[in-house]
Structures are given as C-alpha cells and as structure tokens.
Amino acid sequence: MKHVARSTLVALLLTPVLATGALAGSEDVVVENAWSRASIGTSRPGAAYMEIRNAGDEAVTLTGLQSDLAMMSEIHRVTTDARGVSTMAPAGAIVIAPEETVAVAPGVMHVMLMHLRRPMQEGESFPLTLTFLDGGEVTVAVPVLGIAARGPEG
Amino acid sequence: MRRRAILGYGAGGVAALGLTLLAGWWQVDGPGALAREDDGRPLPLTAMEFDLVDHEGRPVSPDMLVGRPSLVFFGFTFCPDVCPTTLADISGWLDELGAAANELNVVFITVDPERDDVEAMAEYVGYFHPAIRGWTGSEEQIARAAEGFRATYERATTDSGDYTMNHTSSVFLFDAAGRSVSTIDYHEPREFAVPKIRRAMEQETEGAT
Ligand SMILES: [Cu+2]
Numbered sequence: 001m002k003h004v005a006r007s008t009l010v011a012l013l014l015t016p017v018l019a020t021g022a023l024a025g026s027e028d029v030v031v032e033n034a035w036s037r038a039s040i041g042t043s044r045p046g047a048a049y050m051e052i053r054n055a056g057d058e059a060v061t062l063t064g065l066q067s068d069l070a071m072m073s074e075i076h077r078v079t080t081d082a083r084g085v086s087t088m089a090p091a092g093a094i095v096i097a098p099e100e101t102v103a104v105a106p107g108v109m110h111v112m113l114m115h116l117r118r119p120m121q122e123g124e125s126f127p128l129t130l131t132f133l134d135g136g137e138v139t140v141a142v143p144v145l146g147i148a149a150r151g152p153e154g
Numbered sequence: 155m156r157r158r159a160i161l162g163y164g165a166g167g168v169a170a171l172g173l174t175l176l177a178g179w180w181q182v183d184g185p186g187a188l189a190r191e192d193d194g195r196p197l198p199l200t201a202m203e204f205d206l207v208d209h210e211g212r213p214v215s216p217d218m219l220v221g222r223p224s225l226v227f228f229g230f231t232f233c234p235d236v237c238p239t240t241l242a243d244i245s246g247w248l249d250e251l252g253a254a255a256n257e258l259n260v261v262f263i264t265v266d267p268e269r270d271d272v273e274a275m276a277e278y279v280g281y282f283h284p285a286i287r288g289w290t291g292s293e294e295q296i297a298r299a300a301e302g303f304r305a306t307y308e309r310a311t312t313d314s315g316d317y318t319m320n321h322t323s324s325v326f327l328f329d330a331a332g333r334s335v336s337t338i339d340y341h342e343p344r345e346f347a348v349p350k351i352r353r354a355m356e357q358e359t360e361g362a363t
Binding site for chain 1: 194231232234235236238239241242243245246277278281282305306307310312313314316318320321322323324337339340341
C-alpha cells in the first residue's frame with residue numbers, strides 16, 4: 001500500500017508531460033464548505049472541516065496548514081479498527097488528483113488545531129492557509145459554528 | 155482515471171503497529187485478560203460493578219441504569235473530532251425520538267479522568283442534548299467500567315506534545331433489563347442508529363412478559 005502510494009506520487013512528479021496548460025497546480029484548488037466547532041477555552045484542541053477540490057488538470061499535493069488561531073495545525077485521519085477503537089494520526093501530505101475532491105469530514109479526517117491562541121467563538125471565523133508542494137497557498141475563512149454542529153449548515 | 159495517493163503512511167504505520175502491540179498486551183497480560191474468553195460483547199449491566207459520579211457530582215453505578223433502556227459510550231472532552239461528532243449525532247437521534255428520549259438513559263463515560271473532572275464533564279455535556287449524562291471517577295473505577303462494557307482505551311502522545319486517548323467509539327445499547335442488545339459503530343451509516351435505538355426500547359415490553 002505504502003509502496004503503491006509512493007510510486008504513484010513519484011510517477012506524478014516525474015511526468016511533467018501532463019502539464020499542458022499554462023495555469024495549473026494549487027491555483028486551481030478550491031476550498032468549499034469549511035466549518036469548525038466552537039471551543040471551550042483554549043486548553044482543548046479544535047477541529048475544522050472542509051472540502052478541498054482540485055479543479056485543475058494536474059495533481060496537487062497539500063503539504064501543510066497554518067492559522068494564527070493555533071500554534072500548530074495539521075490534517076489528521078481517523079481510523080476505526082475491527083474492535084471499534086478509533087485512532088487519529090497525522091495524514092501526512094495529501095495528493096489530490098485532477099477533478100478530485102478530498103473531504104475533510106467528521107469520522108474521516110479533520111484539521112486539528114493545536115494549542116489555540118484564543119478561544120474559538122461561535123459566530124466568528126478565522127483564516128486558515130493551506131500550503132501546497134508547488135509553493136502555492138490557498139487561504140480560506142473558516143466559520144466557527146456551535147460545539148454540537150454536525151456539518152457546514154450547523 | 156481517478157486515483158488518490160497518500161503520503162505519510164510511515165507515522166500511521168508505526169502508530170498502528172504500536173496499537174497492535176498494545177492491543178496484544180491488553181488481551182494477553184493486561185486488564186483485558188479477564189475478558190479473553192468471552193465474545194467481546196458487553197456484560198449485562200446487572201453483572202457490572204463500578205462506582206462513578208455524574209456531572210452533577212452524584213454517585214452513580216450501572217445498576218441505576220436498569221429499568222430503562224440505555225445508550226452508553228466512552229470518550230473524553232479533549233477529543234477534537236470523534237467525541238463531539240458522536241455526542242452531536244446522539245443529540246440528533248434523541249431529537250428525532252422526541253418525547254421517547256425521556257425514557258432512555260444516555261451516558262457518556264470519560265476515559266480521561268485526569269482532565270475530565272465533574273466540572274469539565276458538566277460544562278461539556280451542557281452543550282448537547284439534555285438527556286446526556288456525563289460520568290467520571292477514579293482511573294481504577296473507569297477501568298472497571300470499560301472492562302464491563304468490553305471497551306478499551308489508551309493514552310497516545312500527539313505531535314504537539316499533548317496526549318490524546320484512543321478509545322472504543324461504539325455506542326452500546328441495552329434493553330430495560332440491562333441486557334446488551336446491539337452497538338452503533340462509529341463507521342456505520344448513521345441512519346441505522348435510530349431504528350436500533352427503537353429496537354432496544356421495544357425489548358423493554360418483550361422483556362417484561
Ligand atoms: Cu486530531
């Protein structure tokens with residue numbers, strides 16, 4: 001699995017032949033339906049969710065996230081084993097194929113916001129910057145919904 | 155052609171291996187050794203023994219749940235994703251059940267008593283459906299509770315230097331007699347949940363005859 005994933009990426013990186021258009025890469029990334037839950041104070045980590053769509057014709061690789069809200073932000077993947085135990089772990093770099101959307105959604109993945117600098121208050125929003133392998137950045141305003149929110153609609 | 159490649163499996167793999175080793179220890183030598191011979195289903199509530207306190211500071215024990223159908227799940231309030239999602243989902247199911255939700259016990263037991271004291275539990279559950287009760291207590295009593303439900307948990311360090319808890323994320327359903335009826339697993343389609351709860355509630359009358 002690991003080797004397949006790696007070799008796929010290597011193949012993508014080593015195939016500039018695919019780059020036909022002038023505009024490509026992270027400029028074609030669209031972030032939609034972003035939302036997060038309010039926090040209780042600053043001692044607990046926060047979580048944000050969104051859909052990251054690659055509208056271009058080249059694969060893009062999401063390598064990191066930054067926000068002034070938290071000292072450290074990273075995408076975590078949640079896995080549940082056969083015994084029903086859920087574990088979260090950093091997802092690492094995420095390659096998004098052309099026309100593909102990666103859903104950072106409850107139960108699958110979340111943006112973990114660690115060491116909050118201020119509480120996340122319902123009704124506010126905060127800027128989150130996604131960084132891609134090609135050096136491009138996409139900044140999105142993430143609305144803060146209630147603690148019991150279940151999706152971008154609340 | 156659609157394909158998605160994910161890098162960074164290394165850390166996940168190491169974590170998964172660690173979890174596998176830990177799960178092995180838990181079953182062979184650890185507290186799970188007692189549960190080794192069973193089918194992995196929770197014990198009847200009447201066969202469990204532990205003493206905790208609820209989010210209002212009142213002493214609670216599993217026998218108090220007998221007489222009404224129950225939903226019980228484990229988590230912790232510093233949980234960024236799985237627990238608020240579960241609590242929000244349960245709140246939605248209880249809203250869907252309407253007045254019938256008042257005939258259920260709904261209990262959230264923390265696996266992180268170090269940070270989840272009575273006040274922390276009270277504040278946290280206050281954001282969700284009012285039927286949800288939060289239970290905490292000593293590490294030893296929580297371990298006994300988890301053993302009865304055949305739930306597991308372990309502490310794990312995060313990249314930011316804090317700790318998080320890996321834990322059983324299923325919701326356990328019991329009938330009014332305290333018998334384990336079914337579970338709602340975290341990854342299963344959420345629309346199965348309310349029918350399962352209704353079934354646990356119907357067992358109440360069947361169990362009485
Ligand atoms: Cu996380």
